[in-house]
Amino acid sequence: MQRRDLELFSGYNQFYVQDEPASGDLSEAWTDEAVERLLALAPGTVGVGTVSDGNVPVAVEVLEAAPAESLEPYDQVNECSLEIAQGPLVVAGCTDYFPEAARIPVAPGVYRVRVSYCLSGDERYLVQLWQAPQIEPVVVKARAA
Numbered sequence: 001m002q003r004r005d006l007e008l009f010s011g012y013n014q015f016y017v018q019d020e021p022a023s024g025d026l027s028e029a030w031t032d033e034a035v036e037r038l039l040a041l042a043p044g045t046v047g048v049g050t051v052s053d054g055n056v057p058v059a060v061e062v063l064e065a066a067p068a069e070s071l072e073p074y075d076q077v078n079e080c081s082l083e084i085a086q087g088p089l090v091v092a093g094c095t096d097y098f099p100e101a102a103r104i105p106v107a108p109g110v111y112r113v114r115v116s117y118c119l120s121g122d123e124r125y126l127v128q129l130w131q132a133p134q135i136e137p138v139v140v141k142a143r144a145a
Contacts, residue, residue, distance in 0.1 A: 002062040004091070006102050010050040011095035015058065017113065017127055018092075019044040019084045020103065026094075037139050039078045039115060046082050047094075048127065051119050060091055062106055063130040067114065071141045074116040074126075080137040082111045082129070089129070110134050119143060 008015045018024050022044025029040035029047060038049030050056055061067075071077050084106055092101035112132035118124045 001064065002104060004060045004102060004104055006058045006060065006091060007055050008058050008091070009093040009095065010052055010054065010056045011093050013050045013053050014040075014047050015050065015056070015091070015093045015125075017046045017048065017060070017082065017129075018090050019082070019086060020088050020090050021086050024094075024098075037078055037137070038076065038117060039080060039137055041080055041137060044083060044085060046080060046113050046115075048115050048125060050123070050125070052123055057124045058091065059124070059126045060089075060102075060104060061126070061128045062089070062104060063128055065130055066112065066132070067128050067130075071116070073118065074141060075119040076117040076139070076143040077141040078115045078117075078137065079135065079140055080113050080115075081132075081134045082113045083134075084108050084111060091127070107131075114140070117143070
């Protein structure tokens with residue numbers, strides 16, 4: 001397992017997880033549905049919505065298989081797929097200077113991405129990736145209304 005603990009500036013209430021050569025353009029992806037689920041998708045890019053417009057702690061884990069941990073500590077959990085055509089994986093705030101963004105080496109392939117959100121109290125985000133077949137985005141655990 002690889003793990004990186006980051007502090008990202010979530011300008012415009014979002015940060016990106018993407019394949020390095022992907023454009024990262026989510027301008028058309030933030031539909032009403034995407035805003036509600038705090039997750040937007042474009043080819044090679046996952047946009048993670050945040051409740052804060054400022055610095056947020058983000059942990060990124062690249063795993064060998066799906067995690068078995070409990071979802072109990074999290075307010076919301078989403079899963080989607082991300083195709084890494086080349087790599088590395090880049091994790092950045094949407095206003096970050098891209099050449100200086102965090103990079104994590106990963107093999108090309110299709111990855112499942114699980115984003116776990118702690119939205120109350122100490123806001124934080126856990127992004128976990130492992131190779132798995134392509135899926136449509138799904139809300140695994142919805143936040144309370």
